[in-house]
Amino acid sequence: MRQVLQGVTAVVVLLPAGLCAAEYTFTGTAMVDGTPTYTESHTLRGECGERFRPRQHEVVYRSTTEDTVIGTKSLAYEESPLRPSFDFRQPPFDERMQLTNRGDTDARIDWQTPAGETETFEVGINDDVVIDAGFVHFIQANWQSLNSGRNVDFRFMGPTRGEHYAFVAEPTDSDAIDAHLTVRIRPSGMILRWLVDPITLGFDQQGRLTDYLGLTNIRQSDDNNYVAHIRYGTSRPPCPLI
Structure with missing residues (x-):
């Protein structure tokens, strides 16, 4: 469980407006049934202010x-840190998922499925909706509430369903995760709670993601995704996250 890629870099470039253009990278290893199965290499670019x-x-x-690439994802946070547009590809399954945030009022989803079909959805969105990796920035934005033991409600996008659903983020404890803050994300509705297992996340005192435990977005087969414990290296962002 402790086999984590630790390579971390950070670059800061001064901007005329007094802000900084910033970049940092971090990596993680997905453990499936105790075995390292795939790695994630992340590069984030943005701006440093407060x-x-x-x-x-x-x-x-x-x-x-x-030692082959099994997926790539590009995310753009032009509209909101919580609701990025993204282009996600899994070459072994000839799958591509594109979501475009249009003015932070609706999202268009174009999905080329592993079966070779194409599905398109248009979904209305608002400030309550969280999309894909935006969940990390959602936790950071609600840091004080979660560290005070309070639950936070939101809606999470299910792109393969073309809909978003009521979820709750709640502080919790986990024998598998040793972190400053451990958060469980689960559906709020009773029916969906029977169908969707919760995801558990770990964060350190600086708001950095340390652990992801649950169903991942990487396919194991045409019909199933990996369930994994992903442990992330202790990256050093160029400015505060919380």
Whole structure:
């Protein structure tokens, strides 16, 4: 569980307006049934003011057994840190998912499925909605409430369903995660709670993601995704996250 890639870099460039253009990278290892199965290499670019503001996020997923790229994701936070547009590809399954945040009022989803079909959705969104990796910035934005033991409600986008659903983030304890703050994300509705298992996240005192435990977005087969414990290296952002 402790086999984590630790490579971290940070770059800061001064901007005329007094802000800084910033970049940092971090990596993680996905453990499936105790075995390292794939790695994630993350590069975030954004701006430093009082806090880090993400603008772009690139992820490369690589199999540890075959040393091949099994996925790539590009995210753009032009409209909101909580609701990025993204382009997610999984070449082994000929799958591509594109979500475009249009003015932070609606999202268009274009999905090329592993079965070779194409599905398109248009979904209305608002400030309550969180999309994809925006959940990390959602936790950071609600840091004080969660550290005080309070739950936070939100709606999470299910892009393969073309809909967003009521969820809750709640502080919790976990035997598998040793972190300053451990948060469980689960559906609020009774029916969906029977169908969707919760995801558990760990964060350190600086608001950095240390652990992800649960169903991932990486396919194990046409019908199933990996369930993994992903442990992330202790990256050093160029400015505060919380």
